[in-house]
Amino acid sequence: MLDPVKVGILGLGTVGGGVVNVLQRNAKEIANRAxxxxxxxxxxxxxxxxxxxxxxxxxxxxxxxxxxxxxxxxEVVLELxxxxxxxxxxxxxxxxxxxxxxxxxxxxxxxxGNEIFAEAQKVGVNVAFEAAVAGGIPIIKAIREGLSGxxxxxxxxxxxxTTNFILTEMxxxxxxxxxxxxxxxxxxxxxxxxxxxxxxxDAAHKxxxxxxxxxxxxxxxxxxxxxxxxxxxxxxxxxAEQFGYRIKHLGFARCTDNGVEMRVHPTLIPASRxxxxxNGVMNAVLVNGDAVGPxxxxxxxxxxxxxxxxxxxxxxxxxxxxxxDPENRVPHLAFQPGSIAQKVxxxxxxxxxxxxxxxxxxxxxxxxxxxxxxILSETGISIEAVSQKEPPEGVNQTDVVLLTHKVxxxxxxxxxxxxxxxxxxxxxxxxxRVESLH
Amino acid sequence: MLDPVKVGILGLGTVGGGVVNVLQRNAKEIANRAxxxxxxxxxxxxxxxxxxxxxxxxxxxxxxxxxxxxxxxxEVVLELxxxxxxxxxxxxxxxxxxxxxxxxxxxxxxxxGNEIFAEAQKVGVNVAFEAAVAGGIPIIKAIREGLSGxxxxxxxxxxxxTTNFILTEMxxxxxxxxxxxxxxxxxxxxxxxxxxxxxxxDAAHKxxxxxxxxxxxxxxxxxxxxxxxxxxxxxxxxxAEQFGYRIKHLGFARCTDNGVEMRVHPTLIPASRxxxxxNGVMNAVLVNGDAVGPxxxxxxxxxxxxxxxxxxxxxxxxxxxxxxDPENRVPHLAFQPGSIAQKVxxxxxxxxxxxxxxxxxxxxxxxxxxxxxxILSETGISIEAVSQKEPPEGVNQTDVVLLTHKVxxxxxxxxxxxxxxxxxxxxxxxxxRVESLH
Numbered sequence: 001m002l003d004p005v006k007v008g009i010l011g012l013g014t015v016g017g018g019v020v021n022v023l024q025r026n027a028k029e030i031a032n033r034a035x036x037x038x039x040x041x042x043x044x045x046x047x048x049x050x051x052x053x054x055x056x057x058x059x060x061x062x063x064x065x066x067x068x069x070x071x072x073x074x075e076v077v078l079e080l081x082x083x084x085x086x087x088x089x090x091x092x093x094x095x096x097x098x099x100x101x102x103x104x105x106x107x108x109x110x111x112x113g114n115e116i117f118a119e120a121q122k123v124g125v126n127v128a129f130e131a132a133v134a135g136g137i138p139i140i141k142a143i144r145e146g147l148s149g150x151x152x153x154x155x156x157x158x159x160x161x162t163t164n165f166i167l168t169e170m171x172x173x174x175x176x177x178x179x180x181x182x183x184x185x186x187x188x189x190x191x192x193x194x195x196x197x198x199x200x201x202d203a204a205h206k207x208x209x210x211x212x213x214x215x216x217x218x219x220x221x222x223x224x225x226x227x228x229x230x231x232x233x234x235x236x237x238x239x240a241e242q243f244g245y246r247i248k249h250l251g252f253a254r255c256t257d258n259g260v261e262m263r264v265h266p267t268l269i270p271a272s273r274x275x276x277x278x279n280g281v282m283n284a285v286l287v288n289g290d291a292v293g294p295x296x297x298x299x300x301x302x303x304x305x306x307x308x309x310x311x312x313x314x315x316x317x318x319x320x321x322x323x324x325d326p327e328n329r330v331p332h333l334a335f336q337p338g339s340i341a342q343k344v345x346x347x348x349x350x351x352x353x354x355x356x357x358x359x360x361x362x363x364x365x366x367x368x369x370x371x372x373x374x375i376l377s378e379t380g381i382s383i384e385a386v387s388q389k390e391p392p393e394g395v396n397q398t399d400v401v402l403l404t405h406k407v408x409x410x411x412x413x414x415x416x417x418x419x420x421x422x423x424x425x426x427x428x429x430x431x432x433r434v435e436s437l438h
Numbered sequence: 439m440l441d442p443v444k445v446g447i448l449g450l451g452t453v454g455g456g457v458v459n460v461l462q463r464n465a466k467e468i469a470n471r472a473x474x475x476x477x478x479x480x481x482x483x484x485x486x487x488x489x490x491x492x493x494x495x496x497x498x499x500x501x502x503x504x505x506x507x508x509x510x511x512x513e514v515v516l517e518l519x520x521x522x523x524x525x526x527x528x529x530x531x532x533x534x535x536x537x538x539x540x541x542x543x544x545x546x547x548x549x550x551g552n553e554i555f556a557e558a559q560k561v562g563v564n565v566a567f568e569a570a571v572a573g574g575i576p577i578i579k580a581i582r583e584g585l586s587g588x589x590x591x592x593x594x595x596x597x598x599x600t601t602n603f604i605l606t607e608m609x610x611x612x613x614x615x616x617x618x619x620x621x622x623x624x625x626x627x628x629x630x631x632x633x634x635x636x637x638x639x640d641a642a643h644k645x646x647x648x649x650x651x652x653x654x655x656x657x658x659x660x661x662x663x664x665x666x667x668x669x670x671x672x673x674x675x676x677x678a679e680q681f682g683y684r685i686k687h688l689g690f691a692r693c694t695d696n697g698v699e700m701r702v703h704p705t706l707i708p709a710s711r712x713x714x715x716x717n718g719v720m721n722a723v724l725v726n727g728d729a730v731g732p733x734x735x736x737x738x739x740x741x742x743x744x745x746x747x748x749x750x751x752x753x754x755x756x757x758x759x760x761x762x763d764p765e766n767r768v769p770h771l772a773f774q775p776g777s778i779a780q781k782v783x784x785x786x787x788x789x790x791x792x793x794x795x796x797x798x799x800x801x802x803x804x805x806x807x808x809x810x811x812x813i814l815s816e817t818g819i820s821i822e823a824v825s826q827k828e829p830p831e832g833v834n835q836t837d838v839v840l841l842t843h844k845v846x847x848x849x850x851x852x853x854x855x856x857x858x859x860x861x862x863x864x865x866x867x868x869x870x871r872v873e874s875l876h
Binding site for chain 1: 456463738749753790
């Protein structure tokens with residue numbers, strides 16, 4: 001394998017720290033996917049003496065970000081400092097120096113993306129920004145590549161976790177806006193100055209980016225109508241509910257014959273829509289393409305490692321481009337052919353551990369349930385819930401329905417065999433597996 | 439711009455016809471994204487005399503698919519005939535002839551992908567198969583590229599529309615399995631021989647593919663435990679509901695210390711999970727990565743144009759690879775820099791058309807609602823729903839809440855101004871936009 005690609009990081013805060021942690025933890029996996037390792041050699045921080053949220057062994061720390069973008073040996077620069085003035089200068093300098101740039105900075109792209117991309121195109125480097133919209137959800141990739149055969153009709157997104165958390169709490173717990181905002185700040189979901197979130201500016205940055213890649217128009221933050229959630233009262237949330245709607249803070253963009261529509265505002269959505277059920281700090285984007293119809297992308301829109309997930313995936317993409325033949329840039333099975341595990345053990349069902357739903361037809365007499373429970377207990381299976389209905393007049397058999405806790409399938413099979421042998425049980429025990437999908 | 443890339447299609451059935459239709463309808467959009475046009479020059483069909491679901495002007499039809507894979511001028515072959523014997527031979531021949539191959543054939547990839555990919559890697563061509571799993575949802579791309587920084591812990595998918603339709607109908611309408619199956623066949627959601635769907639084989643093909651790209655293991659269909667939904671009774675659906683669960687036909691794969699677990703079977707899922715609310719023929723895949731946490735991808739898993747969406751997106755990817763410098767393979771804003779519309783009109787809010795939620799504080803006396811309704815009617819706004827509560831004892835004002843049909847924002851503003859001027863209305867009218875997101 002080639003030497004690792006050398007990477008410099010501007011900013012080792014929440015996101016930068018997450019990136020270093022993910023790159024270290026998944027180093028082998030990442031190299032096997034990308035065809036080459038990644039090495040963070042330099043990082044800039046505001047104060048080198050401060051404690052870090054990630055290990056920094058082998059990383060040269062500096063308070064001078066320009067040192068990093070000017071180093072000859074660094075091939076990829078991760079811009080994770082935020083803001084639109086210093087970050088802009090550093091990104092432009094990095095591009096001018098022929099470095100690929102990866103950024104999580106939505107404001108920078110929404111406000112200066114047109115110039116940045118023109119410069120990158122001229123120099124022949126990549127500027128990747130998956131992390132700028134909806135954190136860990138690969139929504140840029142989905143629209144820009146996964147739906148590239150479609151004319152995108154419209155898209156709608158819950159693209160700010162703070163406002164979604166506030167609206168979710170208002171609905172689920174009948175709380176007031178200010179009350180929830182304070183909690184969100186205490187939990188770290190909202191900034192000390194929450195203006196960017198609650199006034200919709202952050203969502204408008206993201207919507208601006210989504211609109212451009214969906215409709216093929218230049219980035220135009222100024223044209224995005226922006227309204228926050230500060231005027232939403234508990235009462236409105238309740239009235240909406242009574243009409244069968246949920247209030248969500250939505251970014252909505254549509255391509256019409258009269259022009260491109262981009263707007264961020266509180267929106268009533270029918271409660272039955274999947275996107276209306278996206279709660280808490282989670283994000284989701286619903287995209288409507290003319291061929292594919294509606295598709296939805298859901299996940300964590302912020303946070304250290306979810307955002308790092310997007311940054312690192314962009315990095316894998318850049319490394320693949322630098323390393324592999326274009327025809328086989330992405331390996332067919334995601335991992336480089338030589339690194340696909342060949343001695344894999346596939347688990348037989350006997351060893352699979354899962355919870356179960358069991359339904360049995362039993363004589364309707366005292367003691368039957370106790371017999372079943374005894375067998376389950378003896379085979380090490382504990383019961384989560386039981387339901388037994390009174391049989392109708394004149395019928396002397398009844399359904400017993402059980403949910404078990406997790407158990408190895410082998411033991412469950414044993415228990416079922418013993419239960420089916422009971423005189424009081426008629427026919428086969430019906431079993432369906434249960435997954436909580438946490 | 440370069441000459442269009444020449445494409446040959448094997449099979450002009452449901453999916454092949456959809457591909458031709460999408461390529462024609464979105465030709466300009468696709469060329470602007472890919473940097474080069476696409477031209478379908480040849481297609482093979484079983485019977486050239488039959489009517490087609492797509493225009494075939496300019497396409498040479500033949501009953502000999504080998505003619506197509508052997509033509510020197512064809513650069514990309516789309517394999518859309520299905521099956522695993524003829525399709526295998528044709529794909530291997532196309533690869534040997536140096537052609538890029540795009541396929542929607544899940545069985546072919548699940549059963550013969552290991553050999554096919556090894557051959558493609560050797561020759562240096564791409565074999566793309568986004569359409570093989572979950573139709574139009576770009577799930578292969580999401581896992582293989584969008585989440586490439588993660589160790590994937592597990593994934594769970596509703597990846598067969600037929601079984602999801604049947605289970606949804608059983609739950610929502612209390613219908614029996616056989617009854618719904620017959621309807622699904624009549625609607626074209628299920629084949630005349632539905633075995634592949636209802637016995638879980640189709641889902642197992644897809645899960646096999648997802649597991650490989652998630653965990654870096656060879657394709658191993660044999661190791662996938664497969665159980666269909668034929669034994670699920672209405673009663674089980676009801677009991678599950680009572681416990682707070684939904685029964686879904688789920689493909690589940692996990693990477694454990696003991697081995698890789700791959701299983702397709704009916705599964706109880708807590709009703710509150712987003713994936714438990716994926717209904718009808720829709721598909722969804724939930725992926726849990728160590729950095730990103732849970733992400734979900736939702737959309738149409740089958741059908742002519744949703745599947746074509748995935749095939750064409752793969753084609754755009756191949757064309758980008760053939761045409762553009764690797765560093766700028768995917769244009770920053772999805773469309774090639776020269777084809778981004780520069781004279782774009784962005785719609786001012788005055789012209790935006792949407793429905794509204796209105797809340798007004800009104801005197802609690804007869805005739806107030808009539809006055810409001812008259813103003814709305816005079817400004818061309820029709821009312822979808824109204825709710826007016828009895829005020830508490832001693833209070834003589836009450837909330838009137840209205841939902842309007844769609845209206846231009848300018849007219850709504852006019853109406854609000856007039857309503858606010860009414861003596862019987864106190865303070866400002868509260869307004870929130872409503873989107874049905876159909």
